[in-house]
Amino acid sequence: MxxxxxxxxxxxxxxxxxxxxxxxxxxxxxxxxxxxxxxxxxxxxxxxxxxxxxxxxxxxxxxxxxxxxxxxxxxxxxxxxxxxxxxxxxxxxxxxxxxxxxxxxxxxxxxxxxxxxxxxxxxxxxxxxxxxxxxxxxxxxxxxxxxxxxxxxxxxxxxxxIELNHAKTIPFEDKKNVIVFLGRIVKDKGLNEIVEAFRLLNKKTNDFFFELCGVGPDFAIYDNLFNELLGNRYKYNGVVNGSEKWDFLKNAKIFLLPSYYEGLPISLLEAMSTGCIPIVTPVGSIKEVIKDEYNGIIVNKYAPDEIMEAILHIIKNQQVAEYMALNAALTIKERFxxxxxxxxxxxxxxxx
Missing domain, CATH: 3.40.50.2000 (Glycogen Phosphorylase B;)
Structure with a gap:
């Protein structure tokens, strides 16, 4: 054939x-x-x-x-x-x-x-x-x-x-408050909401770091916004692949993808396999993967306030966060x- x-x-x-x-x-x-x-x-x-x-x-x-x-x-x-x-x-x-x-x-x-x-x-x-x-x-x-x-x-x-031979985890207590976005840099991935969520989060805490990974037609817009908003708490890493990608995911606490629409993102599955907690919208087939407060947090579309609260919830509640991280990795191992x-x-x- x-x-x-x-x-x-x-x-x-x-x-x-x-x-x-x-x-x-x-x-x-x-x-x-x-x-x-x-x-x-x-x-x-x-x-x-x-x-x-x-x-x-x-x-x-x-x-x-x-x-x-x-x-x-x-x-x-x-x-x-x-x-x-x-x-x-x-x-x-x-x-x-x-x-x-x-x-x-x-x-x-x-x-x-x-x-x-x-x-x-x-x-x-x-x-x-x-x-x-x-x-x-x-x-x-x-x-x-x-x-x-x-x-x-x-x-x-x-x-x-996904292939699991690259999926490595580190103890959750050893992770800093690193938040990662990995994917196509375009408005429909919820990047406006991420910007506004960080604006709100800045009023609560500055104890977090944002890693932006990927490329896309809206890169220049969001790179400027994140630089203005976060300063030295933000880094753009370009396209990451191979071991570099897996290092970003395993060292991050939170994976952000508040998209307006999706299928079943490979980047989501990869992030979960490393014990990175996803904050996502219930679009496409994502809602058949993520169970709220079990292996991630679900927020509504166009809701930066909910994204901010979800980030705070993970940062401030170590035991709850460890539970979700463990279940995220287990979900991928058993089902994907x-x-x-x-x-x-x-x-x-x-x-x-």
Whole structure:
């Protein structure tokens, strides 16, 4: 079986993406089985005339690969956002015309749970689901939502997982009050709320340090804001990967991700595996992972006051924090180990 799999750039210097992390893990097992087709723009790529021309050649290149590379299966990794929905509709339609088997792998997104969708986007979603031979989602919640709204049955649950051989923990009492954000630096990750939460937190305590890791189109805005607000209690670390990333996570007490929408973030699972306590919003499949006050803290969207209170709660209550940190690591070890992922994915391919 020869599989074309779509993904944003796998080069972490060009793109920070949970989908890229998932695809990198998938192809690592059976690299000769997959052809990676890069879709989506890099974080710093502008939508200009050059970008528009690239979209035309993008489809030509896609058709050429499907025709000449002996592809049996097209594995589309998609997020339910405007451009992804439109782009992947055309990729799926072309694959269908060329009689390829199609796996549509949905990774959360703005329109996954939205009650109102523009008519054209709703049509694209419905038709993409209908044309797909197998559909993959990240949780029971996502499966039930898609099944009820779009009346499709060929849905498989495949939770994102991580490799645990890098996940190391240190005694919680040895940690300083370090807070980390690791991911794409963009407003939708809740960065406005993080700024305001720190503004409120400064009135209560200055005994904390913030580490910002990642890259994204809004970096300059937030780098300036955090510098002005926190001074020498803030550091931007750029893109971190490998052992450097794991060191940041294991040394931090708190992982912040108050996103407006998500799928099931790899960075969240990685942080939890090191005993870093997540403060997150109940979006996408996150609410099937985090149990409030058990293995993390759930705050509402657009609620900087709740973020501030959650941070204070962890900083001021050592025993409660240790309990949540232990359960965070245990949750990943028991439920999100990567060992079973490959077997489950191959079973889905075998159904085609």
């Amino acid at each position: 020869r599989i074309l799999i779509t993904s944003p750039s796998l080069d972490i210097n060009k793109n920070i993406s949970g989908i890229s992390s998932v695809v990198a893990n998938i192809i690592k097992w059976q690299r000769d089985k997959y052809i990676v087709f890069t879709s989506g723009r890099s974080d710093n790529e502008k939508r200009d005339v050059k970008w528009l021309l690239n979209q035309f050649f993008f489809l030509i290149r896609y058709i050429k690969i499907l025709r000449v590379s002996n592809i049996n299966v097209v594995h589309i990794n998609s997020a339910m956002s405007e451009l992804s929905i439109i782009r992947d509709y055309f990729l799926i339609s072309i694959a269908k015309i060329l009689r390829k088997k199609i796996v549509l792998h949905i990774h959360g997104g703005k329109y996954l749970f939205a009650s109102h969708k523009p008519i054209i986007l709703k049509y694209f979603i419905q038709d993409s689901l209908k044309k797909s031979d197998q559909i993959i989602v990240l949780s029971e919640l996502e499966r039930d939502n898609i099944k009820n709204k779009f009346n499709v049955d060929n849905i498989n649950i495949l939770q994102n997982c 180990n990567i060992l079973n992922y490959k077997e489950q994915l191959n079973k889905i391919y075998d159904c085609l």
